[in-house]
Amino acid sequence: MTDTPARIGTAPTLHDVAREAGVSLATASRVLNGSTRKVAEAYRERVQTAADRLGYTANVSAQAIARGTSATVALIVADIADPYFGQIASGVAHAAEEAGLIVTVAMTERDPRREVALVRALRGQRPRGIVLAASRDASGDADALTAEIAAVQSTGGRVVTLGSALPGTRVIAYGNEAGAHELGERLAGLGYRSSVVLAGPEGLRTSDDRLAGFTAGFAAGGGSAPRVERGQISRDDGFASMTRLLQEGVDPGTLVFGISDVVAIGALSALRDAGRQPGRDIAVAGFDDIATGRDITPGLTTVRLPLEELGAQALHAAVDPDWTAPAPVDLDVLIRESTPGL
Amino acid sequence: MTDTPARIGTAPTLHDVAREAGVSLATASRVLNGSTRKVAEAYRERVQTAADRLGYTANVSAQAIARGTSATVALIVADIADPYFGQIASGVAHAAEEAGLIVTVAMTERDPRREVALVRALRGQRPRGIVLAASRDASGDADALTAEIAAVQSTGGRVVTLGSALPGTRVIAYGNEAGAHELGERLAGLGYRSSVVLAGPEGLRTSDDRLAGFTAGFAAGGGSAPRVERGQISRDDGFASMTRLLQEGVDPGTLVFGISDVVAIGALSALRDAGRQPGRDIAVAGFDDIATGRDITPGLTTVRLPLEELGAQALHAAVDPDWTAPAPVDLDVLIRESTPGL
DNA sequence: GACTTCTGCTCCTTGGCCCCC
DNA sequence: CGGGGGCCAAGGAGCAGAAGT
DSSP: OOSSOOSTTSOOOHHHHHHHHTSOHHHHHHHHTTOSSOOOHHHHHHHHHHHHHHTOOOOHHHHHHHHTOOSEEEEEESOTTSHHHHHHHHHHHHHHHHTTOEEEEEEOTTOHHHHHHHHHHHHTTOOSEEEEOSOOBTTSOHHHHHHHHHHHHHTTOEEEEESSOOTTSEEEOBOHHHHHHHHHHHHHHTTOOOEEEEEOSTTBHHHHHHHHHHHHHHHHTTOOOOEEEEOOSSHHHHHHHHHHHHHHOOOTTOEEEESSHHHHHHHHHHHHHTTOOBTTTBEEEOSBOOGGGGTSSSOOBEEEOOHHHHHHHHHHHHHOTTOOOOOOBOOEEEOOTTOOOO | OOSSOOSTTSOOOHHHHHHHHTSOHHHHHHHHHTOSSOOOHHHHHHHHHHHHHHTOOOOHHHHHHHHSSOSEEEEEESOTTSHHHHHHHHHHHHHHHHTTOEEEEEEOTTOHHHHHHHHHHHHTTOOSEEEEOSOOBTTSOHHHHHHHHHHHHHTTOEEEEESSOOTTSEEEOBOHHHHHHHHHHHHHHTTOOOEEEEEOSTTBHHHHHHHHHHHHHHHHTTOOOOEEEEOOSSHHHHHHHHHHHHHHOOOTTOEEEESSHHHHHHHHHHHHHTTOOBTTTBEEEOSBOOGGGGTSSSOOBEEEOOHHHHHHHHHHHHHOTTOOOOOOBOOEEEOOTTOOOO
């Protein structure tokens, strides 16, 4: 391919291509990047040939700086290894690919304070948009975050939040509270009366909303106010909370609501490890409907979130100039064997 | 924060900071990016203050073009929603964070031909390194890929492959064949004599190596040559292959080896859906030890791969100038309830 | 004479404008 | 007159060498 590798240690530049083809920089640029202006077929071919021979690839950094905008979108998640974020990221990446954009990923590692630092760092890329998928802590440094977001927007970047709204940003809303409300009501309808919620840290929007919705719904269905245990929203913390709970004693017939599927799945494992029979003995429900939920036993009752779809929507919100907030996705409650009813 | 938002629509530049602080561009640059040359404390402070006041963040594109290298590492996976890749990505992202690098993610969507296109596209970023985590198809356009890789390297970028070696690249090796060999031998030792391997497409290195290792090991332990079913390496294809297999008839006591955990987990679900009892009736084993494996029942027999650790190693290989190939990680066989023995 | 600061050039690409056929 | 090619400045930042105190 590269029989004329240009100078070693340096990628061939547009300059190299132009010289090789015997045309001007401008002409080469017009051929290789679909400008509006036309170039005669003969020239076009010469340039293309030269580019192929040299193995030329446009330097995106240079393009970004010349065009004043980069073909990049940043995605901030809590932990990319968490299937919830993995599926969202997949949706974002897929849609980005179709839009010809490159995705940059950063993780907060569940520390809400890191989010500000990440937005700041990512801002250096002058990304087309930033998707904030990690749930935000209400107690975090909201002012600093707001300032960073404003800074991103002042450079033409769009900020999109998934789930919990943030002033001045585009939001992909999905009814956490309503979904959890229906879940609570349906489960109460199955006969459950006492429940425990394995929630996230107090102040975490997603968790707070789901907790509130569930509590109200469960009560509406005739259940009593749930006991609340807190931990991080992770499989391991779900496991730990459930283990702790079991040591303190949990009555058979109790319903355990994991604030998200990963938490619920951790709880299921804890139950099993303790010799209890998840489903029959103690019921468990989650939220999100991550793919893993199909493969565990008993099947996990949950509220379905079209994660990949949400990711794709977030990407579009980040790049479409004339985006209008779509109707909030409606969530379906999926009753499975982990809550057979009393 | 930004009480002097500079011109609207544009991020503050180094120029703005220098003017605000009343110093030269060079001085401002040296303060804000740790050059080797020193700047008097008084100036340093003035510059820093001005930068903070303006909310200045270096334009990484401009830096990349000026320095000739970007603080970026690209990661190519098959599908970020797949927990296997998710955990690897987590390791990469974590290590990148510590090294002050930004990670760009692209997915091949399991089409090996897309890999070439992605490397080419990502090459435009002039990344410090590219980590190829998606398994390669031997039948793919090896020449084109080799050319792209050479191009990346000629610009000072390092290419790292995970698992399957590729000429001229740094490799994070882990003994697929040896691990599968031991797995096969151990399982034969548990009494299994007939087996089916749910493999990936023929030519896919990871799959081929594991298949070969398993076949040899299973034979060494007294088992007979396995039947081979093929599909993509995904949960859904594992499910589909197993379903097909069951329709054709599978004898109780058969061992099913899913070429990776996701495949094995799909097979487990297919068995369950068909009313068979995974574990007792038909045994199942996987490979990778993804986190999900802990939460399914029966526990999945598998070969442990320290995925996040491998991801971190890959990142280091991509950035450390004087990197030396670490000893290949040794893999542990984990026998769980999905293969109780005959 | 020893530092530190400043000036000027460079990186790679795009886009406006001029000019030629 | 119009289609199409070429020249040149801009865009944000780094680095080497010259100049300042």
